[in-house]
Amino acid sequence: MRLVFAGTPEVALPALNALVESDHEVVAVITRPDAPSGRGRTLHPSPVAARAAELGLETLKPERAKDPALVQRLTELAPDCCPVVAYGALLPQRLLDIPPHGWVNLHFSLLPAWRGAAPVQHAVLAGDQETGACTFRIVKELDAGPVFDAITEPIGPTDTAGDLLGRLAERGAGLLVATMDALAAGTAVATPQPETGESYAAKLTVEDGQLDWQRTAVELDRQVRGCQPAPGAWTTFRGDRFKINSATPVDEDRLAPGELRVTKKAVVVGTGAGALDLGQVQAQGKKPMRAADWARGVTFAADDKLG
Incomplete structure (x- = not known):
């Protein structure tokens, strides 16, 4: 089949490469x-645009998906199908109607769960034990089209959103090619999504990364992992933003929320239930480092705490 691929970030590259090799x-x-x-805030192409240039592929970069020039050029290209991975813009119906087999999206959740821009992050935040990826035909409603196929992927206890997304991008590339x-063979079957069980995954903001030490250690661990690598989890120390890139829940109830226990080998902070043993942290103006290494450069006062 003739394909026009739509995608933007690095997570779309495995699928683009797999389709080119198919x-x-x-x-x-x-x-x-x-x-x-x-x-310098200089302009840079998206990862997909950069890879397309390496492959010698024509690259279309419309300001808006409804630009008439895009509609005209896509009509001229006459693709049989348009596979999509994280393109990042809503598609008007006149674009959806051009390819005979429609636009097929690779989405990183098991729909109808976690429709929206950040499904992997929200699956980690929610404490889901399993997620996956699926291919579905794009319709006007958000991530609501019929599903062609799906794969499942377990969420490990230390998985970050970045870890999980990387695995799903690689496995999902094969799923998209199979769809x-x-x-092309005329054997694809699109099954309508269930009418119940939907959930929504809005794009995470910097505010979503702020840690509330009144929450439990288990919840905060999920928040740290779900916000890694972006937007990043953070708190404050002496009024400055303090990033926490990794942490491990520990059974410790003697520390008040935000209270610190610093030893030569560890920095532990109290929560609403349990505590977090901090892994990698980043103080304001500093590089990421192990929490114990950061602590060695600080003279702590009795009332120092996080948050």
């Missing part, structure tokens, strides 16, 4: 416009 023909890529980054194969 029996299908990727004739172009649609991605978000170049965005400013770095200290394209089935569409």
Whole structure:
């Protein structure tokens, strides 16, 4: 089949690479416009745009998905299907109607659970034991189209959102190719999603990463892992933002919420129930480091606490 791939971040690259290496023909890529980054805020292409350039693929970067120029060019390219991985923009119906087999999204959850922009992060935050990825036909409603196929993936007790997303991106690439194969062979079956069991996963913000030490150690551990690598979990120390990149729940009820116990080998902080043994932290203006290494450079006062 002739395909036009739509995607933007690094997590979309395994799928793009797999489709290029498959029996299908990727004739172009649609991605978000170049965005400013770095200290100089210079414009840089998205990871998908950069990879498309390496592959010599035509790359379309519309400011808006409803731009008439995009509609015209996609009509000219005449794809049989448009596979999508984390493109990052809502698609108007006139675009959805162009390819005969529609637009097929690789979504990193088991729909209808965790529809939306951050399904993996929310699965970790919620303490889910299992998640997965599925391919579905895009319709006007958010992540509500019929599902072609799915895979499951366990969520380990130390998995971060980044760990989990990396595994799902690799496994999901094969799932997306298999769905394209089935569409080409005429064997694909799209099953409507259940009418119950839906949940929604909004994009996480910096505020979502702020730790409330009144919560339990188990909940805070999930928050740290669900916000890693972005937007990152944080608290405050002496009024400055203090990032916590990893931590482990421990059975300790003698510390008040936010209270610190510092030893030569560990920094433990109290919560509403249990405590967290801090792993990697990052103080304001410092590089990430082990919590014990950070503590060696601090002279603690009796009333020092986090948050």
